[in-house]
Amino acid sequence: MADDPLPLTDWVHHDFGVRLTVTEPVDLGADRRALLWRAESADGGRYAVKLSGGGTPAGLIVSAHLAGQGVPGIPAPLPGPDGRAWTVRDGRRLSVLPWVSDxxxxxxxxxxxxxxxxxxxxxxxxxxxxxxxxxxxxxxxxxxxxxxxxxxxxxxxxxxxxxxxxxxxxxxxxxxxxxxxxxxxxxxxxxxxxxxxxxxxxxxxxxxxxxxxxxxxxxxxxxxxxxxxxxxxxxxxxxxxxxxxxxxxxxxxxxxxxxxxxxxxxxxxxxxxxxxxxxxxxxxxxxxxxxxxxxxxxxxxxxxxxxxxxxxxxxxxxxxxxxxxxxxxxxxxxxxxxx
Missing domain, CATH: 1.10.510.10 (Transferase(Phosphotransferase) domain 1)
Known part of the structure; x- marks a missing residue:
């Protein structure tokens, strides 16, 4: 899957079932190993789409766990096909979360x-x-x-x-x-x-x-x-x-x-x-x-x-x-x- 040539919108649709119509790069944070997009779906949903090249998936696992326990204020990552909060694309972790606020x-x-x-x-x-x-x-x-x-x-x-x-x-x-x-x-x-x-x-x-x-x-x-x-x-x-x-x-x-x-x-x-x-x-x-x-x-x-x-x-x-x-x-x- 890491070598899949599909573009970002197709990756997200294939892995998370969300059909994106707009993707806008966002330059926030100090992690230069990560790429972030503000995205919109065909049904009006707004999402944060991230490709992470460093570290571990611990943050995604923790946020999914906390959101699942009903802790307020924690955006829950969307589950991929195997239930995990990420998939692997181009050798990096792909994750999708709700874009909760500007x-x-x-x-x-x-x-x-x-x-x-x-x-x-x-x-x-x-x-x-x-x-x-x-x-x-x-x-x-x-x-x-x-x-x-x-x-x-x-x-x-x-x-x-x-x-x-x-x-x-x-x-x-x-x-x-x-x-x-x-x-x-x-x-x-x-x-x-x-x-x-x-x-x-x-x-x-x-x-x-x-x-x-x-x-x-x-x-x-x-x-x-x-x-x-x-x-x-x-x-x-x-x-x-x-x-x-x-x-x-x-x-x-x-x-x-x-x-x-x-x-x-x-x-x-x-x-x-x-x-x-x-x-x-x-x-x-x-x-x-x-x-x-x-x-x-x-x-x-x-x-x-x-x-x-x-x-x-x-x-x-x-x-x-x-x-x-x-x-x-x-x-x-x-x-x-x-x-």
Missing amino acids: DRALGGAMTDAHWRSYGQVLARVHAAEVTDELAGLLPPGGGTHPAVLATLRAVDERLCRHRPGDRLADELARIWSTAAGPVAELTAAVEPLGAELRDRPGRAVVCHGDPHLGNLLLGPAGRIWLIDWDDAVLAPPECDLMFVFGGVLAFAPVTAAQQAAFRVGYGPTEPDPARLAWFLTVRALDDLGDWAGQVLDVARAEGERQQALDIVRGLISPDGLVTLARAALRKLGRPPEAR
């Missing part, structure tokens, strides 16, 4: 009602049954931090060998030098803190893994939709709650009033400060290494490299994730010593 939370008008709905949806996600399939499928949240540190070391090594002349790499080298102290604090803290938390493991629940505002769509009457489950993990709830109570996006900080509205929907919760700090630290280092690596990838278009550089600059800004992670660590009363 209104994005990021940069949109997210009301208190939307924040309450956001809390309600995450609470239901965290309360969902962890089946044997999910337990065997989903990785632990934050469990990739050894690879994250290896990525940072690789960036360091490349910048040490860097010769001036590439404008974007030159600027990255300057930023990287400025951020050396703060980054050293985070790298020194991540493993000791993680070891302490492993000694007192938290309740592992289904987590979205990346529920920032860019993955929220807004509906009428305060409804929200949580999309893009590719980073789903099993982890303590703080893995998701850090996006509300820790802050992740420098250009979209969460206010105290928004946190309060979220709490109304989520229910009583007091996130563990140490777990919040650890997840924030892992995320900060992961984002920093990933985006810096993209700046150094000269095979990418200059516009993509410039965007990656801008994100690196935002990560170390006063409102950025590196700064927020350092602040969370220091609230624990034990600032790490830079190594």
Whole structure:
């Protein structure tokens, strides 16, 4: 089936029984291994059609499971001929989901009602049954931090060998030098803190893994939709709650009033400060290494490299994730010593 020469509309009709009349490419998200289309069917239905070239089908399995359990705000993928939420075309996973909204939370008008709905949806996600399939499928949240540190070391090594002349790499080298102290604090803290938390493991629940505002769509009457489950993990709830109570996006900080509205929907919760700090630290280092690596990838278009550089600059800004992670660590009363 991976070698089937049929075009997209025929693939979707053959695999999912939907006859598309309109397909429009959509450039959203940071995953350059995926292609996304906004599509319409002959009967007026609207769909998100995706070809994914990386990762695993875990996100589709999780979203289908949650939607099947009646968790609100989770678009359910259409089943293929064998009941799975995807088929294989051109060596990639083809999936079809309802196109639930054009209104994005990021940069949109997210009301208190939307924040309450956001809390309600995450609470239901965290309360969902962890089946044997999910337990065997989903990785632990934050469990990739050894690879994250290896990525940072690789960036360091490349910048040490860097010769001036590439404008974007030159600027990255300057930023990287400025951020050396703060980054050293985070790298020194991540493993000791993680070891302490492993000694007192938290309740592992289904987590979205990346529920920032860019993955929220807004509906009428305060409804929200949580999309893009590719980073789903099993982890303590703080893995998701850090996006509300820790802050992740420098250009979209969460206010105290928004946190309060979220709490109304989520229910009583007091996130563990140490777990919040650890997840924030892992995320900060992961984002920093990933985006810096993209700046150094000269095979990418200059516009993509410039965007990656801008994100690196935002990560170390006063409102950025590196700064927020350092602040969370220091609230624990034990600032790490830079190594």
